[in-house]
Amino acid sequence: MTVRENAIKVQGPRPINWIDFASRYGTVFAALVIFVVFSIFSPRFLSANNLSNVLIQISALTVVASALTVAVVSGEFDLSVGQVAGLSSMLVAGLLVLNNQPVFAAIPLSILxxxxxGIVNGFLVTKLRIPSLIATLGMGPIALGINYAYSGGDSxxxxxxxxxYYLSTGRIFGFLPVPVLIAIVVVIAVHTLINKTRYGRATVATGTNIVAARLSGINVNRCRQIALVISATGASVAGVMLTARLGTGQPGAGEPYLMDALTAVFIGMTCFRPxxxxxxxxxxxxxxxxMLDNGLNLLGAPFYLQNIVRGVVMIAAVALAVLRGEIRFF
Structure with a gap:
């Protein structure tokens, strides 16, 4: 037995750092608490049909938020995702109904x-050096304006x-909803991109310290450009999914995705790797x-309470992380 092995044997297992454990998994525990609370107060919450509906309802948001995560990892924000989702939602409906385009053409054109x-956002940020908050905040109304110009403001x-409609009602193998499958594929693709590829490592480095990344030879502008393209493309995919689920094209239907996606990303920044x-x-x-949206609906809470709860949850999650020094905005 070597000296190192003897030392390890004497020291024994390391004690659990409960503060670090709570920092990493406290948000997961909070999600479990929410699940238990709604299960107790609403018997319908735990039904297989309801849980399946929850997964279907969050599928499009999962796509938007996962793609937006890439932008945030690169150190940028995309505040145009809601309007981009709304634009693609109306485009796919218009192409199918007003222009009589086939499905295999309408969907790619809407995502395009x-x-x-996303390319324009990346150009504004990397070439004109406009902060992404400003560039995407300005691009959002432009996308909305194009949306209204195309549809005339009508649904x-x-x-x-x-x-x-198969995008929303179809099932693979008879049990897996198609929108859930799309969300799973996007999540796996984004996770692999960030954690398993050279681009992902470069993007993480860029978002962590852009100056150090540039000095290391990383093409930081390329990383940020691609990240913003991925974010906008994910939003447009979600817009197509939204139209398939609603069965209509509505100009402002995608706007709630901005708040929800940002909330999801910020909540996610408080767990696993704070x-x-x-x-x-x-x-x-x-x-x-x-769970909050579905649970409050089942309990008969008024619709405006859902918006209040979303805002409170986002502020509380970010405030806690800032106070603990896990997130810094300046």
Missing amino acids: AGLII IYAQMPDSF GRASVEGTIIGVIIIG
Whole structure:
């Protein structure tokens, strides 16, 4: 037995650092508490049908928030995701109903619109050096204006192809809802991109310390550009999913995604690796939002209470992380 092995044997197992444990998994515990509370006060909450509905309802938000996480990891914010989702939502409805385009053409064209907006966002941030908060805050109303110009401000209520509705009502193997499958694929793809690829490591370095990353030879502008393109593209995918679920195109339907996605990302920054955005943390945030919305509905709470609760949860999560020094904004 070596000296090192003897030393380890004498020291024994390390004691659990409960403060660190609470910092990493406290948000997960809070999600479990919310789950238990709604299970107690609403018997319908635990039903298989209701839990399946929750997963379907949060699928589009999962796509938006996961893609937005990439932007936050790179050190940027995308405040246009809600309007981009609304634009793609109206575009796919219009292309299918007003322009009689086939599904296989309408969906890619609608997603392409989001990708283009992401490219413009990246150009404004990396070439014109406009802070992403300002650039994307300005791009949001532009996307909304294009939305209204295309639709004339009217919602689109008409029968769409059955193959399009499959995005919301279809099931794989008879039990896995298609929107849930889409969300799972996006989550896995984003997690792999951030944690398993050279680009992901470079993006993490860029978001952690852009000056050090640049001095290390990382093309920080490329990382930020791609991150903003991914964020906008994810929002446009969610917009298509939203139209398939609602069966209509509504100009402002995607706007709530901004608040919900940011809340999910910030909640996620308080768990697992506090202070850092991560896909797994974002998913916990999405689940919390989904449970709160569904649970409050089942309890008969007024709709405005859901918005109040979302705001309180976001402020509380971020405030706690800031006070503990896990998140810094300046």
